[in-house]
Amino acid sequence: MNTEIIDDIQNLESPANVGVAISSTDGVVQLMGLETIFLGELVVFQEVDGVVLNLEASISGIAILGSEDEVKMGDIASRTFQEVLMPVGVGILGCVLDPLGRLYADS
Numbered sequence: 001m002n003t004e005i006i007d008d009i010q011n012l013e014s015p016a017n018v019g020v021a022i023s024s025t026d027g028v029v030q031l032m033g034l035e036t037i038f039l040g041e042l043v044v045f046q047e048v049d050g051v052v053l054n055l056e057a058s059i060s061g062i063a064i065l066g067s068e069d070e071v072k073m074g075d076i077a078s079r080t081f082q083e084v085l086m087p088v089g090v091g092i093l094g095c096v097l098d099p100l101g102r103l104y105a106d107s
Contacts, residue, residue, distance in 0.1 A: 024064075031061075039053075049064075
């Protein structure tokens with residue numbers, strides 16, 4: 001692993017709430033940090049959101065909800081303390097939603 005990224009991880013103010021991308025493959029980012037994250041939690045990168053798919057002792061797997069090109073090695077991710085939820089009800093029948101339950105502009 002790149003020594004600059006290791007230094008960035010060690011210098012984080014709160015490793016429990018912030019993580020650093022150490023790899024990105026096929027829409028899944030491996031993050032180091034985010035020590036207290038929970039499964040299904042929404043994570044925010046600078047340009048795109050993600051959802052926690054797996055938890056290991058020191059690395060978390062995050063599925064990117066958007067273009068995987070938006071996340072590269074060394075990018076910082078933050079917790080939102082919110083799980084990914086999808087709205088339901090009569091008000092959204094026939095509407096087109098993105099993966100986070102937001103309406104597309106043209107629907």
